[in-house]
Amino acid sequence: MVVGGVACVIALALTDWLSGSGVSLVSLADNLMTSMAAVATVAAAVTARTGSGRVRIAWAVMAIGLGSFTVGALLWFVYRLTEFEHPYPSVADAAYLVLPIAVGIALIVLSTGFSRTSRTRLVLDALVVAWSFTIVGWIAVLSEIWKSAPGDRLRVAVSAGYPVLDAAVLTIGVLVVARAHGVQRRTLALLTAAMAAIAMSDGVFVYLTATRQPTDTALLYPGWLIGLALFIGAAVTGRGFTHREVIAAQPVSWTSLWLPFVPVLLASAAVFTQSPADLAVGPIPLIGFLLLLAFSARQLLVMSENRSLLATVADQALRDPLTGVGNRIVFRDRLSHAMQMRQRDGLSVGVLVMDLDDFKVVNDTLGHPVGDELLSLVAERIVGSVRAGDTVARLGGDEFAVLIEGRVDHSQLVAHRVVEAFDEPFIVDGQDLLIRPSIGLAVAEQGDPDLLAEDLLKRADIAMYSAKRSRAGGVHLFNAEMLLSETPDNDLFASGPMPASRSGASTVRLLGELRQAIDQFELTLVYQPKFDLKTASIVGVEALVRWPHPKRGLLSPDEFLPLVRRYGLMGSITDLVINQALDDVVRWRKDRLEVPIAVNMFAPSMADLRLPGKFAKALAERNLSPSQLTVEITEDLFLDHMERTKTVLNQLQEFGIRIAIDDFGSGYSALSYMRDLTVDEVKLDRHFIAPIPADQRASAVVRAVLNLANELGLTTVAEGIETAATADWLREHGCHIGQGYYFSPPLTADKLRDILKRCDRDSTCRATGCSLRYGSCHWSESDVTHIELMR
Numbered sequence: 152m153v154v155g156g157v158a159c160v161i162a163l164a165l166t167d168w169l170s171g172s173g174v175s176l177v178s179l180a181d182n183l184m185t186s187m188a189a190v191a192t193v194a195a196a197v198t199a200r201t202g203s204g205r206v207r208i209a210w211a212v213m214a215i216g217l218g219s220f221t222v223g224a225l226l227w228f229v230y231r232l233t234e235f236e237h238p239y240p241s242v243a244d245a246a247y248l249v250l251p252i253a254v255g256i257a258l259i260v261l262s263t264g265f266s267r268t269s270r271t272r273l274v275l276d277a278l279v280v281a282w283s284f285t286i287v288g289w290i291a292v293l294s295e296i297w298k299s300a301p302g303d304r305l306r307v308a309v310s311a312g313y314p315v316l317d318a319a320v321l322t323i324g325v326l327v328v329a330r331a332h333g334v335q336r337r338t339l340a341l342l343t344a345a346m347a348a349i350a351m352s353d354g355v356f357v358y359l360t361a362t363r364q365p366t367d368t369a370l371l372y373p374g375w376l377i378g379l380a381l382f383i384g385a386a387v388t389g390r391g392f393t394h395r396e397v398i399a400a401q402p403v404s405w406t407s408l409w410l411p412f413v414p415v416l417l418a419s420a421a422v423f424t425q426s427p428a429d430l431a432v433g434p435i436p437l438i439g440f441l442l443l444l445a446f447s448a449r450q451l452l453v454m455s456e457n458r459s460l461l462a463t464v465a466d467q468a469l470r471d472p473l474t475g476v477g478n479r480i481v482f483r484d485r486l487s488h489a490m491q492m493r494q495r496d497g498l499s500v501g502v503l504v505m506d507l508d509d510f511k512v513v514n515d516t517l518g519h520p521v522g523d524e525l526l527s528l529v530a531e532r533i534v535g536s537v538r539a540g541d542t543v544a545r546l547g548g549d550e551f552a553v554l555i556e557g558r559v560d561h562s563q564l565v566a567h568r569v570v571e572a573f574d575e576p577f578i579v580d581g582q583d584l585l586i587r588p589s590i591g592l593a594v595a596e597q598g599d600p601d602l603l604a605e606d607l608l609k610r611a612d613i614a615m616y617s618a619k620r621s622r623a624g625g626v627h628l629f630n631a632e633m634l635l636s637e638t639p640d641n642d643l644f645a646s647g648p649m650p651a652s653r654s655g656a657s658t659v660r661l662l663g664e665l666r667q668a669i670d671q672f673e674l675t676l677v678y679q680p681k682f683d684l685k686t687a688s689i690v691g692v693e694a695l696v697r698w699p700h701p702k703r704g705l706l707s708p709d710e711f712l713p714l715v716r717r718y719g720l721m722g723s724i725t726d727l728v729i730n731q732a733l734d735d736v737v738r739w740r741k742d743r744l745e746v747p748i749a750v751n752m753f754a755p756s757m758a759d760l761r762l763p764g765k766f767a768k769a770l771a772e773r774n775l776s777p778s779q780l781t782v783e784i785t786e787d788l789f790l791d792h793m794e795r796t797k798t799v800l801n802q803l804q805e806f807g808i809r810i811a812i813d814d815f816g817s818g819y820s821a822l823s824y825m826r827d828l829t830v831d832e833v834k835l836d837r838h839f840i841a842p843i844p845a846d847q848r849a850s851a852v853v854r855a856v857l858n859l860a861n862e863l864g865l866t867t868v869a870e871g872i873e874t875a876a877t878a879d880w881l882r883e884h885g886c887h888i889g890q891g892y893y894f895s896p897p898l899t900a901d902k903l904r905d906i907l908k909r910c911d912r913d914s915t916c917r918a919t920g921c922s923l924r925y926g927s928c929h930w931s932e933s934d935v936t937h938i939e940l941m942r
């Protein structure tokens with residue numbers, strides 16, 4: 152568009168030059184104005200094409216207005232080339248005058264928070280201002296034109312048309328902006344500001360023509376140019392505009408109270424300066440009458456609006472002002488009533504409680520206006536997916552509830568429709584936000600006559616928290632077991648840093664995609680072999696999670712685990728990893744390969760008392776021995792719940808699962824971990840391993856830790872071994888196990904199996920009696936680096 156605009160300016164300037172009229176400052180400004188008007192037309196047309204509903208209509212009208220302005224500017228250009236002076240009035244004026252009309256219509260169409268009555272009042276206010284301005288303009292300037300050219304009514308009409316239309320549209324703009332809020336205000340304010348800038352230049356133009364002064368001055372152009380630039384800005388921001396009808400009664404703003412009175416007072420004052428004889432000539436009596444009519448109609452409307460406002464205020468005591476659905480009071484009232492009636496009518500009562508999964512992220516990263524907009528859209532979707540007569544309410548924050556009366560299956564049906572309503576992303580401020588709800592449902596059936604309204608609501612709440620914890624999506628129907636598993640440790644997981652580089656919208660989007668990927672089992676695992684440093688045989692593998700993202704490629708844990716930690720997805724990841732890893736162990740076993748496996752755990756998850764049971768079940772289901780599993784606890788988080796963690800670790804160890812402290816030395820509590828927790832293995836952080844043996848201080852630290860661990864009888868593992876020298880040094884200093892790119896990068900399950908099988912077939916390996924011995928295997932460079940050096 153910018154390129155088109157520049158090309159336009161050059162083409163017009165070239166035409167000027169070829170026609171011999173020269174390139175003056177005025178002609179340059181004129182050419183620039185024509186080009187910008189063309190760009191603004193295209194921008195408005197694009198916004199109309201991409202928008203829908205009212206937004207599309209408003210911007211289509213704007214495209215017509217701006218297109219007409221462009222035609223006017225081109226006509227002017229032609230006049231400049233062919234005639235000495237601009238004809239006035241001309242067809243170009245008619246074309247220019249379409250713009251304010253279009254802006255006025257667009258502002259009314261885009262206006263938000265107006266009822267039909269207040270929109271009519273808006274138009275009447277604009278008429279009042281327009282008529283008042285005509286009276287003032289007549290007395291100040293137009294009567295002179297009238298006197299100098301008595302027969303030229305067209306000239307007077309056109310001269311009056313500019314300021315009157317501009318004033319009317321500005322009035323509409325100011326009133327509409329005063330009522331709008333959030334994202335919508337920006338577009339409306341830009342449109343009004345653009346109109347103000349255009350009106351300024353129009354005013355100067357009319358004054359110059361009326362007083363027969365030359366109009367070829369560059370002073371005229373800044374207003375038009377700024378105005379057009381602002382229209383382009385409005386068209387661009389207009390793409391994120393979502394129109395919402397009035398949802399709550401709003402008191403009349405101060406601006407709309409005083410705005411029509413000021414011009415009326417000005418017009419009255421102007422009239423008093425004239426003699427009755429002067430007033431009798433010209434249109435003042437007629438315009439005065441029209442002004443009176445518009446003003447009276449407006450006052451009548453204000454009175455009727457006030458009456459309905461009172462009724463609405465009474466209604467609003469029961470409504471949520473942001474979303475327009477019921478509030479907590481009305482919900483409780485209707486629920487109590489439904490619970491009383493259910494026995495008599497033999498019906499069931501269902502309560503659905505839902506809460507948005509990532510609403511806090513939206514508020515934190517995109518700001519509260521976007522959060523408010525999202526809540527309104529969510530309320531609209533819920534209302535659109537329930538039956539007429541079901542009560543929808545906002546209980547507070549991002550929590551909504553639906554009261555469903557009827558048969559039991561009705562509740563389930565409605566609940567599933569609500570879930571489906573969230574399949575489509577919400578478009579707020581021009582961004583797609585995939586937001587998902589956690590939904591709990593509790594139903595009071597016939598067989599439960601003593602159940603109170605309060606209890607039913609509480610049950611739905613518990614079911615909703617269960618949905619939140621499980622992250623399984625869908626509707627969670629309350630059952631008694633949920634009372635037992637109700638644990639308050641959700642907040643525990645809501646810590647950890649946000650990826651700093653990410654913008655709010657992309658964080659929310661990524662989080663939505665991550666939830667989806669977890670639900671659809673799209674995360675995968677790779678396995679990095681661990682080697683016995685003395686025998687060069689593989690003693691196990693470590694499972695490392697990866698996210699094959701459809702657009703961003705294969706994402707490593709650093710790129711998404713911070714989100715997992717912060718937004719409480721750790722439980723889901725742990726479940727996914729443990730199940731997938733053990734499934735792979737079973738698959739390898741079918742090929743006669745027994746591979747011990749290590750999985751990583753988030754330290755806070757170790758305080759989950761259900762964990763040992765979960766692991767035991769996963770192992771038992773696959774008939775695997777617990778000794779085949781090692782749990783690595785990442786040390787980058789503090790263990791907040793030490794007592795609970797100790798209990799969990801003890802249970803895991805009693806069961807036979809090995810425990811390793813991962814990244815040992817990277818945190819602050821390394822030594823206290825060694826003192827307080829009974830662990831089996833210590834994995835030295837790779838940042839200590841990389842610099843040895845060259846770095847004496849790092850070598851000294853590693854030596855000390857190896858000695859300490861040996862003293863405590865712990866197995867020592869060095870991760871991040873990248874060179875033969877490091878591997879040799881570690882072996883010489885008594886480190887038991889090594890892991891790192893020097894031996895092997897992390898491999899896919901299939902690739903690992905192929906390699907293990909290939910080596911299993913190797914006769915030299917078998918001769919040693921160890922099926923997992925690889926010292927003599929010849930792996931290609933891409934498989935493993937320098938493995939032969941390990942012999």
Ligand code: C2E
Binds near residue numbers: 724871873890
């Ligand atoms: P970690 O448990 O310390 O895993 C070792 C990391 O070091 C892996 O990074 C591995 O690819 C990398 N690595 C291996 N050899 C070398 C080497 O020679 N040089 C260097 N510079 N790096 C090497 P990755 O896969 O990016 O994982 C990063 C961390 O993410 C892991 O560190 C672990 O803390 C966490 N993580 C990975 N998968 C899971 C998981 O399933 N659950 C949890 N809770 N955390 C995981």
Ligand code: MG
Binds near residue numbers: 693783813
């Ligand atoms: Mg690890």
Ligand code: MG
Binds near residue numbers: 836870
């Ligand atoms: Mg590590």
